[in-house]
Amino acid sequence: MQKGKRTFQVLGAAFALAVGIGFGTGNARAADTIILGVVAKLALQWPVYVAIEKGMMDRANVKLDIVATGGSPKAAQQLAAGAINIGEAGLPDLLRAIDQGAPVKIIDYEVAQPPYNLMAGKDIKSIAALKGKKVMIGGSKDVTMIYLEALVKPAGLKPGDFDLLFSGATSARFAALAAGGADAVLLTSPFDFQAQGMGYTDLGAVHKVLPGFPFSGYGVNTDWAKSNRNAVVGFIKAVHQGIEWLYDKKNRAEAVNILVKSVGAKPDDVAKTYDLFFGELQAFRRDGTMPPDGFNRMLAAVAELGDLPKPVAPMSKFVDDSFLKAARTAR
Numbered sequence: 001m002q003k004g005k006r007t008f009q010v011l012g013a014a015f016a017l018a019v020g021i022g023f024g025t026g027n028a029r030a031a032d033t034i035i036l037g038v039v040a041k042l043a044l045q046w047p048v049y050v051a052i053e054k055g056m057m058d059r060a061n062v063k064l065d066i067v068a069t070g071g072s073p074k075a076a077q078q079l080a081a082g083a084i085n086i087g088e089a090g091l092p093d094l095l096r097a098i099d100q101g102a103p104v105k106i107i108d109y110e111v112a113q114p115p116y117n118l119m120a121g122k123d124i125k126s127i128a129a130l131k132g133k134k135v136m137i138g139g140s141k142d143v144t145m146i147y148l149e150a151l152v153k154p155a156g157l158k159p160g161d162f163d164l165l166f167s168g169a170t171s172a173r174f175a176a177l178a179a180g181g182a183d184a185v186l187l188t189s190p191f192d193f194q195a196q197g198m199g200y201t202d203l204g205a206v207h208k209v210l211p212g213f214p215f216s217g218y219g220v221n222t223d224w225a226k227s228n229r230n231a232v233v234g235f236i237k238a239v240h241q242g243i244e245w246l247y248d249k250k251n252r253a254e255a256v257n258i259l260v261k262s263v264g265a266k267p268d269d270v271a272k273t274y275d276l277f278f279g280e281l282q283a284f285r286r287d288g289t290m291p292p293d294g295f296n297r298m299l300a301a302v303a304e305l306g307d308l309p310k311p312v313a314p315m316s317k318f319v320d321d322s323f324l325k326a327a328r329t330a331r
Helices: 001-010 013-016 043-054 070-083 092-099 143-155 170-177 191-197 227-248 248-265 267-280 291-305 322-329
Strands: 033-036 061-070 088-092 104-111 116-120 134-135 163-166 186-187 201-205 215-219
Touching: 001 116, 001 215, 013 170, 033 043, 043 104, 043 227, 043 248, 043 267, 070 088, 070 092, 070 104, 070 134, 070 215, 088 092, 092 104, 092 143, 092 215, 104 227, 116 143, 116 191, 134 143, 134 170, 143 186, 170 186, 170 191, 186 191, 191 201, 191 267, 191 291, 201 227, 215 227, 227 248, 227 267, 227 322, 248 267
Parallel strands: 033 061, 033 088, 134 163, 134 186
Antiparallel strands: 088 215, 104 215, 116 186, 116 201
């Protein structure tokens, strides 16, 4: 594990500087097309939308074909099958796929903090009041199950004290709450802010109980990556340029406009999401590293779900950091 730790530490301080340097414009080869799978269009892909809008993907010689997978497990399955080249997914789904021998590796964090709030019906004022109610999360083996357990444990509750419902997309869970089909749901921003504005009860933020616990990552189909290494490196480079641009507060208004245009959310909710993601939450890592401590906590949590054998394999089984390393120096 020390070897893995050293490997990722070397990506540190220089990365934030490196992402500010654009790719050379003299590259005459045709743009590399990447089929990028996302669960649904959300603020989680904000750096991607910025990288497209601000020309960072173009300068990286990358063209994205973005497709909706409809759920994190589906994303991992499509990635393993080669239907998508790079895919966002909750880390547990990527870990399971890799452990089962799929040609997949995690190449970067997408969101390095848990960006969820537990939102409940207007008449529910405490987590304890969820007993016997209907609670909707992403899935029984989803990362949101880990988050829910952490939120309800201080109130003396556990899964089984309420009825669990499942939907892989935040938008669908929001719709279920609004329609009365669920009494409480886990939502990411800006849907949680929209729910708050409609008078629903905020029962707590996951990052308050699980600080530094990673959420999602980008996985790559390793068979495809063997002959498309430049495309993977270019994608990561452009994404981190987008992250760096987003953390510059002078870009706040334009960043809000880009996400509104990209996902169709309300400007006020997106503005609140910006302040959360790039303020208190620090949702995206600027230095381009995947610290072993948070990753190993995720490995342990997935093992507790019974989905990884114990003792848990080292981080190096699941992660290929070589693309991140190359992105630091790419021009």
